[in-house]
Amino acid sequence: MTDWAIGDIQGCADAFFRLLKKTAFDPNHDTLWVAGDMVNRGHDNLSVLRYIKALGQQARIVLGNHDLHLIAASVGARKLTPKDTLHDVITAPDCDELVTWLRQQPLIQCDAQFMMSHAGIPHIWTEAQALSLAQSVSQSLQSDETYRHFLFDMYGNAPDQWHDTLTGTARLRVITNYLTRMRFINANGNLDFTAKEDPNNGPAGYTPWFEQPTQTKRQLIFGHWAGLEGRCPTPHMHALDTGCVWGGQLTMLNLDTLERTCVDASR
Numbered sequence: 680m681t682d683w684a685i686g687d688i689q690g691c692a693d694a695f696f697r698l699l700k701k702t703a704f705d706p707n708h709d710t711l712w713v714a715g716d717m718v719n720r721g722h723d724n725l726s727v728l729r730y731i732k733a734l735g736q737q738a739r740i741v742l743g744n745h746d747l748h749l750i751a752a753s754v755g756a757r758k759l760t761p762k763d764t765l766h767d768v769i770t771a772p773d774c775d776e777l778v779t780w781l782r783q784q785p786l787i788q789c790d791a792q793f794m795m796s797h798a799g800i801p802h803i804w805t806e807a808q809a810l811s812l813a814q815s816v817s818q819s820l821q822s823d824e825t826y827r828h829f830l831f832d833m834y835g836n837a838p839d840q841w842h843d844t845l846t847g848t849a850r851l852r853v854i855t856n857y858l859t860r861m862r863f864i865n866a867n868g869n870l871d872f873t874a875k876e877d878p879n880n881g882p883a884g885y886t887p888w889f890e891q892p893t894q895t896k897r898q899l900i901f902g903h904w905a906g907l908e909g910r911c912p913t914p915h916m917h918a919l920d921t922g923c924v925w926g927g928q929l930t931m932l933n934l935d936t937l938e939r940t941c942v943d944a945s946r
C-alpha cells in the first residue's frame with residue numbers, strides 16, 4: 680500500500696516498466712501519482728497510456744502540456760509537428776477510448792499531504808483557488824458540448840497574467856498555462872514563455888515559480904522542467920522531471936519515505 684509519484688514518462692515505455700519493476704510497484708495495492716506528460720517525444724506512447732489507464736483507481740493522474748497536445752491533435756485542433764511521436768496513439772484502434780479517458784483526468788491532484796500539477800502551482804493562488812480554477816478547465820475539457828471549442832482556442836501565450844475578471848477562453852487558457860506550462864514568473868504573476876530550460880537564466884524580474892512566496896500548505900509534486908534535473912531548492916517541493924526522453928533518467932518518489940528511485944533512459 681505505497682503511494683508513489685512518477686515524473687514525465689513521455690512515451691519511454693521501456694524505462695517506465697524497468698522502473699516499476701525496480702520499485703516492485705504492485706498495481707493491485709500501490710498507487711501511482713503521474714505528474715503528466717505521459718506521452719510524446721518518446722517511441723512507445725501507447726504502452727504507457729494503456730498501462731496507466733488499466734491501473735484504474737490505482738493511478739492519480741494530472742495532464743501535462745503534451746497530454747493536452749495529444750487530445751487536441753486527436754480532434755484536429757492541433758497539427759502534429761515533425762518532433763511529435765504521437766502517431767502510434769492517433770492511429771491506434773483504441774485511440775478514441777484513450778483520448779476520452781485522458782479528457783476525464785484533472786490538472787491537479789491532492790490528498791491531505793500532497794498537491795500535484797504538471798508545471799506547479801503559482802504563488803498568486805491559494806490551494807482552494809487553484810483547485811477551483813483547475814476544475815473549471817476540466818469541466819470544459821470533459822463536456823462533450825464544449826471540449827472541441829476549448830481545444831481549438833486553448834493555445835496561446837496571452838493573457839500572461841491571471842486576473843479574476845478574465846472570462847471565457849482567455850480565462851481557461853491562462854489557468855491551463857499556469858498549471859501545465861509555467862516555469863518563470865514575476866512577483867505580479869506574469870508568466871514568461873521565452874526563457875529556455877536553465878533555471879538560473881530567466882528574464883530580468885522573473886524567477887522560477889517555486890522561488891516566489893507560496894500560499895500552498897501541502898507538499899508540491901511537479902514535473903515539466905527537465906532543466907531542474909530533479910532538484911528543487913524550495914523545501915517540500917518535489918521536481919520529478921529528470922529528462923528521461925532526453926537521455927537522462929526516469930524518477931519515482933516514494934510518498935511515504937520521500938526516497939527516490941531512478942532508472943537510466945537506456946541500459
Ligand SMILES: [Mn+2]
Nearest residue numbers: 716743744903
Ligand atoms: Mn511538460
